[in-house]
Amino acid sequence: MRLARWLIAGVVVLSSLSLGPAAAQAPPGPLAGADGLGDSYFPQDGNGGYDVGHYEVTLGYDPAGHHLTGSTRIDAHATQPLTSFDLDFAGPPVHAVRVNNLPAGFVWREPHELVVTPALPLLPGLPFTVTVEYAGVAADTEGEGWTYAPSGGAFAAGQPHSAATWYPLNDSPRDKATFTLHTTVPADWEVVSGGARVRDEVRDGFRTVSWEQRHPVIGYLTTVAIDRFEYLEQRRADGTPLLSAFAPGAEELREHEQRLPEVLDFTESLYGPYPFDTAGGIYLSAPLPFSLETQTRPTYAVWADLNTVVHEVAHQWWGDSVSVYSWSDICLNECLASYTADYLWPERMEGVDVDAEYRDTIRKAAAKPAFWKVPLQDPGPEKMFTSVYYRGPLFLHALRKQLGDKVFFDALREFVTTHAYGHASMPEFRAFIQTKSATDLTGFFDAWLHGTTAPPDQYLYPGNLRG
Known part of the structure; x- marks a missing residue:
């Protein structure tokens, strides 16, 4: 995520984004999947109780x-015996749920818990399917x-x-899955999402577009955007x-996106091969x-400007391919x-x-x-961004000077390649970097990652940084 520059300037002093943890609920029974995975924020x-392999989301939008009319099929496997399990959902009202094609009981609880009770218990290690039908005003x-777009369309981002x-899911960075989206809209609207567009068909006054994330x-990295796009x-x-x-009103941003091949080549030179099979951008007004x-x-x-494009493209390695664990x-x-975006692109x-x-x-400063x-590692839920x-x-610039360019860039490339399509944590990153240095980096990391005052000069100005 790249925040608007005016917002970045404000949070330096205010640190005031409101992202509080959800309220706790009573613990589930022994055969019910947990209603959360225990992220500290x-x-x-x-x-808990299952892992998702694939989502197939079918939408109709007026x-x-x-x-919004939706039908989401989830392919998963149970990791424990389950007499009930939860999905995260805060969209339009649900009117039917099926598990393994059998009608299932369900109840919705604030803030986003759809509790599903299958007709038959689910056994650990076995696959199962869940289909959720829902409809109403989005x-x-x-x-x-x-979010409603200024042009009258809509998009999903956050x-x-x-x-x-807009669809039920296991909403945690720890449960990645492949994703297919089918969306039907009036024929004069377009639909854009991530991955590869595999269908774009107009029939009887409606357009149906399908996208596949292979x-x-x-979840937060999936999207749908409905507008009159060019x-x-x-x-x-x-x-x-x-x-x-x-989107209408964003056409002037084309000049930045025309440099996308250059930006991808640059980022690939830093972190290794681009991790996906397609790329692009969705420019909103x-x-x-x-x-x-x-x-x-x-x-x-x-x-958005070119700096924003470089930032979001870098995330395809750091955030999308390698994602946070918590x-x-x-x-x-x-x-x-x-x-x-702020140092390497301007420098090189x-x-x-x-x-x-x-x-x-x-x-x-x-x-x-x-x-x-605000510390860099574990800044708190209200100060994440x-x-x-x-x-x-x-x-990172101080770390680069501490290690030297070759060790620093080789280490970043190795780390992001080793963890591709998975997860990593800051403690893992710190431990990995330590293996690349003969010098004990404990003081350096503690000062930069956990400190709430300026690091001592020896860590502020390693190598030749003092000038």
């Missing part, structure tokens, strides 16, 4: 009345999920939550197809305060993406002296105690 996100979450506003994806089709030198869409790394096809707000690991996503593509920029930023107040943007690049 959002303990009720995700659900932009005029904001009416409420406007104003950038926290299903972090750390958004998917549950690599596993987290398209830009490009292709990388290796043949990777690039398809980008521009909505004045969102963020752009988001929706997998393969980032979602861009109307203020939300307290957010630096693994945002620190790396911010360093790529524009000739900027980033050492001088680093020193200037440190000098200015000396007079701002609030700059150091704060210091990782403005302090994260400084931490």
Whole structure:
């Protein structure tokens, strides 16, 4: 995620994004799947007792009345005996649930728990299917999920939550799954999502478009956007197809997306081969305060610039392919993406002296105690999207100078390759980097990742950073 620059400036002092943990509920019975996976920030996100392999989401949407009809099939396998289990869902009313094609009981509980009781218990290790039917007015979450577009269309975007506003799922970074989306809209509207477009058919006044994510994806990295898009089709030198869409009012952002092949080549030179089989962007005319790394096809707000594109493309490695294990690991996503866009691109593509920029930023921060107040590792649920943007690049630049360029870049490439399509945590990253250094980095990491004041000079100015 790239926040609008005005918002980044504000959070340096305020650190005020409101993302509190969900309220606790009574523990489940011994044969019920847990109603959360215990993330320290959002303990009720995700659900226990099963793992999802694939989602197949079928939607019908009427932009005029904001009416959404949905049918979501989930292919999963049980990890324990289950007499009931939960799905995360906060969308339109549910009117039917089937488990293994048999009608199942269900009840919805705030804030987003759809409790399902299958007709027959589920046995551990065995596959099962869940189909959920729902319909009603899709409420406007104003950038926290299903959102109305200025043109009259709609789109889904938000972090750390958004998917549950338009389809039921196991909403945790720990349960990635492949994803297929079928969407039917009036024929004069277009539908864009992530992955490969495998169907675009108009019949009897309606358009049906299908998209496939062939690599596993987290819920908040899935999206659907319905608008009167114009398209830009490009292709990388290796043949990777690039398809980008521009909503009415966002056409002027085409100039940034035309450089996508260059941005992909640059990022690939840092972190290894692009991890997906297609790429592009979804450019909205909505004045969102963020752009988001929706997998393969980032979602861009109307203020997006080239720096934003570089940031969201970097997330395809850091955040999408390698995802956080818990939300307290957010630096693994945002620190790396911010360093790529704010330091590495300017240095290598524009000739900027980033050492001088680093020193200037440190000098200015000396007079701002609030700059150091929020730690990079485990910043807290209300401050997830704060210091990782403005302090994260400084931490990584200092680490680079501590290790030297070859060790630093080789280590990043190895880490992101080793963890491809999976998860990682900041403690894992820290331990891995330590294996690449003969010097004990305990003090360095503690000062930069856990400290709430400026690190000592020996860690602020390693190598030749003092100048």
